[in-house]
Amino acid sequence: MNQPIIQAENVGKIFPGGGGGLWRPAPPDVRAVDGVSFEMTRGETLAVVGESGCGKSTLGRLLLRLIEPSSGRVLIEGTDITTLSGAEMRQMRRKVQMVFQDPYGSLSPRRTIAQLIAEPLQVFGLVKNRRQMRERVAELLTQVGLPPSVMDRNPRQFSGGQRQRIGIARALSVDPSFIVADEPVSALDVSIQAQIINLMQDLQQEKQFSFLFIAHDLAVVRHIAHRVAVMYLGQVMEIGTKRQIYEVPQHPYTQALLSAAPEARLDRPYRRIVLKGDVPSPTAVPEGCSFHTRCPLAQGICRVERPPLAQVAPGQMAACHFAAPNSLGVAAAGPSLDKSNSPRARA
Template identity: 70%
Template sequence: MSVLIDVQGLGKTFTDTTMRLGPKRPPVRAVESVSFQIHQGEALAVVGESGCGKSTLGRLLLHLIEASEGRVMFENRDMSAMSRHEIRQLRQRMQMVFQDPFGSLSPRRTVADIIAEPMDSFGLTKSRKDRREKVAELLDLVGLPPSYMDRRPRQFSGGQRQRIGIARAISVDPAFIVADEPVSALDVSIQAQIINLMQDLQEKRGFSFLFIAHDLAVVRHVADRVAVMYLGRIVEMGTKAQIYSSPHHPYTEALMSAAPRPDPAARSNRIILEGDVPSPSNVPSGCPFRTRCPLAAEICSVERPPLIEVEPGHTAACHFATPYPIAQRSPAT
């Protein structure tokens, strides 16, 4: 598998650029020194609470917002060095599915117009007839009857709208899709439908994909690898099996423990994190998680733990994570 996307030291700081009088708001470090690779046909899940920078990361990868530091290489080309025209052409290769099934479809356009929009933009529809045929095919692919194409979004339920959004994203046959919490606004029963649909489509079309979620349970079925983010940084990353069976970061463990289980017998014994995520404009010193961490010790407020390898392909940023013994480390890594 070749590398499709190579993220190198990516960071984004939002600064207050308004011309108001008075004190400016402090800059917000939404994403900080994030590095990873996504291979062709691979699904990477990014999980974290709201405000952890996961949506910003998704938008940085698509160059919907510009990075303050680091770079994103797409098929070995540096996106930050591209012209606006080149970026727009690249959008044919990378698409996005949005969280809000209601807001992300324009209310005054028909389903056909919405789905065909990316194709129209890149001149992929030859005639009216061709366009309708392609839209019909896409609707069928996402499990909606083609006769829906002349209706407007308000007639559809959340799950159906999300299917329309997915049809729009895959219409230009992209190599990479960012799905920003595509199921968190849906009923649990509908979540399963959408997750299965995205999995099927990935198998059929072979795109890579970044799946953003706040819930580790949702991601389990989609992801090949999982990255857990906290306050703009990746705190743990590994393959699905590694993350779910042997989490090394206390935050990952807390996230798993917080997911409600449909089993009344398993009620007790959960780790309940105290308080909220601190403001990203005022990140705690040392380890950013220490204010809520059940393991926090003195060193945590002084020194920020680096991402260390705890087993091959599995990294965690915690002072208490045991580093993978050097002796056992394979020469390749």
């Protein structure tokens, strides 16, 4: 059995609201991530999806300790990184890298491609001289589908898709075990998105690193993910294999997300589920189940008791009082989407 590469144990992040003034009360704290736990094995892609502001990007940065967690701990290959000193964490960063959302803002326009990709190599002492550095940069550019001859150019001379390839090459330069990709294709055209996704999959298969893939696009997620975690107001509402999440979703919020993305459902038509109301502020998360203010199935218990993230099928967990456990891997009695208006049902 594969040992976990990444283990998140009850990870949370609260951003202080800051101090008030003489005539102004202090703003409330922001609960960005609230008790998230999961594991990832080598070579696995876990996609994290949810509405804007649900804590996806904050979670990714917590896993790399780019920001400090308020609670819980993160283990990378068995080492608790939340307890490491600054020097120890700098060495750990060779194992963990990030691909950023904005291919235009993530690369300094003042440096050449060779300088950008070589910086991690120099920081960790992986090249001894300029010749070795240029050979390694040429190798990395070839791996991401760019000719080595471009290494002395500047990022402003490249398109968005090419810049994202350069960002991927930079992340791969130190042979990491774990990469967080924070919406890496959201700023790209659809045709370029497919190229970058296919490139990521090919490189992952070759190098066997683990991917945390943060995204909004459920069709992209269906293409790249092995497992999917659905977040809402800083909490994981449901997590399971790609098949379980897309074919037998157990949480009402997951069902609503899928009903809003017809391109992700392929041959499984669903009635559109329209959630009422707005997403509550992370400064005032509702008591009980955080989703109960918008959930069509909410009852009294939902308003007072927060449901645990519990197993509902082998490999599938949901934080819902009405998700029914079963042993078949298929949700038999949990909350389900109404398919009475689908062509299949009418037939």
